[in-house]
Amino acid sequence: MMNPQLIELMDKELLNQHVKALSAYERLTGEEEAERAVDYIVGNLQQHHIPYNRYQFDGYFSDPIHGEVFVTAPMKLAIRAKARSFGANLPHGVKGNLLYDFFSEHSTRISGPEERYEKMKDKIIISWNYYEDYVKKIESAGAIGLIHIWPSKEKALHEETVGTIWGTPTMGTVDQLTNIPVVGINHEDGSKLLEWIKEEHSVEVVLKTEVRNSVKKTSLPVATIRGELEEYILVSGHYDSWHKGATDNATANSLMLEMARIFSTQQSKRSIKIAWWPGHSNGRYAGSAWYCDQFWEEINEKCVAHINIDFPGTKGNVQVVPRSTAMEKEEFLTDIIRDYTKKEPSRSDYLPRGADQSFWGTNIPIHLMLKYEPLDQEKRYQTPGGNWWWHTEEDLVDKVDCDLLKRDTGMHIDLVNHLVNVPILPINLLRFLAKSKEIIKDLDNHSDEAFDFTKIHQIFEKVSIMAGELLEKEESDKTSYNKLLKSIGGKLNRLKFSYSSRYDYDNTYPFQPYPGLAKVKEVYRSNTTQEDFLFISTFFIRQRNRIVNEIKEVIMEIERYFD
Numbered sequence: 261m262m263n264p265q266l267i268e269l270m271d272k273e274l275l276n277q278h279v280k281a282l283s284a285y286e287r288l289t290g291e292e293e294a295e296r297a298v299d300y301i302v303g304n305l306q307q308h309h310i311p312y313n314r315y316q317f318d319g320y321f322s323d324p325i326h327g328e329v330f331v332t333a334p335m336k337l338a339i340r341a342k343a344r345s346f347g348a349n350l351p352h353g354v355k356g357n358l359l360y361d362f363f364s365e366h367s368t369r370i371s372g373p374e375e376r377y378e379k380m381k382d383k384i385i386i387s388w389n390y391y392e393d394y395v396k397k398i399e400s401a402g403a404i405g406l407i408h409i410w411p412s413k414e415k416a417l418h419e420e421t422v423g424t425i426w427g428t429p430t431m432g433t434v435d436q437l438t439n440i441p442v443v444g445i446n447h448e449d450g451s452k453l454l455e456w457i458k459e460e461h462s463v464e465v466v467l468k469t470e471v472r473n474s475v476k477k478t479s480l481p482v483a484t485i486r487g488e489l490e491e492y493i494l495v496s497g498h499y500d501s502w503h504k505g506a507t508d509n510a511t512a513n514s515l516m517l518e519m520a521r522i523f524s525t526q527q528s529k530r531s532i533k534i535a536w537w538p539g540h541s542n543g544r545y546a547g548s549a550w551y552c553d554q555f556w557e558e559i560n561e562k563c564v565a566h567i568n569i570d571f572p573g574t575k576g577n578v579q580v581v582p583r584s585t586a587m588e589k590e591e592f593l594t595d596i597i598r599d600y601t602k603k604e605p606s607r608s609d610y611l612p613r614g615a616d617q618s619f620w621g622t623n624i625p626i627h628l629m630l631k632y633e634p635l636d637q638e639k640r641y642q643t644p645g646g647n648w649w650w651h652t653e654e655d656l657v658d659k660v661d662c663d664l665l666k667r668d669t670g671m672h673i674d675l676v677n678h679l680v681n682v683p684i685l686p687i688n689l690l691r692f693l694a695k696s697k698e699i700i701k702d703l704d705n706h707s708d709e710a711f712d713f714t715k716i717h718q719i720f721e722k723v724s725i726m727a728g729e730l731l732e733k734e735e736s737d738k739t740s741y742n743k744l745l746k747s748i749g750g751k752l753n754r755l756k757f758s759y760s761s762r763y764d765y766d767n768t769y770p771f772q773p774y775p776g777l778a779k780v781k782e783v784y785r786s787n788t789t790q791e792d793f794l795f796i797s798t799f800f801i802r803q804r805n806r807i808v809n810e811i812k813e814v815i816m817e818i819e820r821y822f823d
């Protein structure tokens with residue numbers, strides 16, 4: 261599938277230039293230097309006569325300025341800490357005794373016996389967990405702060421967020437923001453505190469955070485490369501960063517500029533839009549969510565694939581893992597990865613709920629995001645890219661591998677080139693449905709028998725039969741066939757990756773496929789309070805209605821296509 265003519269057009273020097281230029285700026289959304297980075301991006305598009313829009317919007321951003329843990333008893337000691345974006349702003353600090361949540365050692369699940377949360381009132385919790393659902397849970401248990409210990413042993417402190425709301429909050433969601441201060445500390449300091457707790461039983465600390473929450477204006481540049489059709493592929497990556505973010509995400513921004521330059525000289529069937537998002541880091545995907553809100557209809561009608569790019573070209577990340585909704589033909593990604601890495605991908609993953617995947621409400625059939633990793637034996641750090649400098653001041657140009665950046669740019673150029681020119685979208689409904697049935701069977705097998713999955717199993721059987729019949733009739737009119745694939749592919753993706761309305765966003769809590777059904781996993785009457793069991797059962801029934809009815813509509817759509 262490699263296209264040597266296109267790949268030859270890649271300019272390694274230009275790629276390096278862009279990375280250097282962009283990572284000269286601290287690109288915190290809404291700040292001066294981030295806008296200078298946008299100047300650079302649009303300046304480059306102008307230079308190559310590529311049409312673009314520089315949208316501007318007001319977003320709600322949470323900038324962590326300072327975090328501090330000061331131990332006051334049994335001895336005095338200052339510990340390095342970083343405040344979390346969207347944690348509470350408490351510059352004068354809060355004083356309290358530490359309580360260790362040892363349940364967090366083994367699982368990030370927030371369930372547990374009642375005693376887990378009973379003693380949290382007025383305590384500062386020290387824990388291995390800092391996911392948003394957990395922060396809200398300890399907050400409602402009366403905890404007054406959270407110290408999160410990083411699980412791997414690097415000395416570096418990573419920036420992170422505990423923002424619970426996807427994109428800009430609304431009147432309906434604003435109450436879900438976090439109200440307690442949250443900081444992160446490294447493994448070594450965390451272990452020391454845990455030892456003292458074990459020995460002394462009572463450790464008192466003052467926890468201070470300075471977090472600046474404000475409405476700021478920010479830019480969002482989008483390049484458009486027109487093909488014969490208005491139908492388009494959306495390629496995206498965040499341009500904002502924690503600190504100078506050379507590998508996260510200046511490398512992707514550079515890749516995208518190079519992609520724009522190369523495709524602007526080519527004729528293709530479909531169009532391409534390339535979007536550089538702000539608000540990824542300090543706005544919980546505020547940029548991509550704003551874009552989806554503003555252009556919802558257009559995306560719903562014309563966008564056939566979304567490819568998100570985050571930290572390509574990172575030193576040591578020689579392995580590439582395909583990530584998607586599993587709607588695309590499997591070989592589409594694995595062939596390209598094999599061509600470029602000379603290796604079979606070791607596994608395939610579902611898209612995470614931690615990048616700019618803001619488009620589940622619209623009907624996009626193909627969602628892709630490659631993952632770059634170190635060799636298995638070199639995986640030492642628990643960060644998304646497997647390296648210690650992720651989200652730190654040390655993510656500088658010396659962490660970029662120019663050859664890997666060229667490789668990753670080539671892979672994306674091939675992916676996009678295939679998608680813009682292929683006559684029929686590379687979709688495999690049968691693969692998607694087979695995997696879905698496995699996931700749902702597993703949820704059914706690992707939940708209380710009160711959760712009745714019968715109707716869901718039945719509707720998946722029925723839609724699978726229809727998808728098989730569709731496959732046999734494929735070759736009719738390509739335009740209407742693609743239109744059908746876009747519509748039903750988009751609908752099925754939405755059921756697998758979201759649980760709320762098409763016009764809203766799910767919260768940022770940890771994700772499992774079929775999130776509307778996955779809430780019942782490991783839930784039994786025996787391990788759940790009567791109230792919680794009722795609430796979960798009610799949620800389950802509403803989600804079951806949604807899934808059964810929407811798959812029925814997919815079936816009707818296929819039937820209409822047959823007529």
Ligand SMILES: [Zn+2]
Pocket residue numbers: 498508509570571
């Ligand atoms: Zn990133």
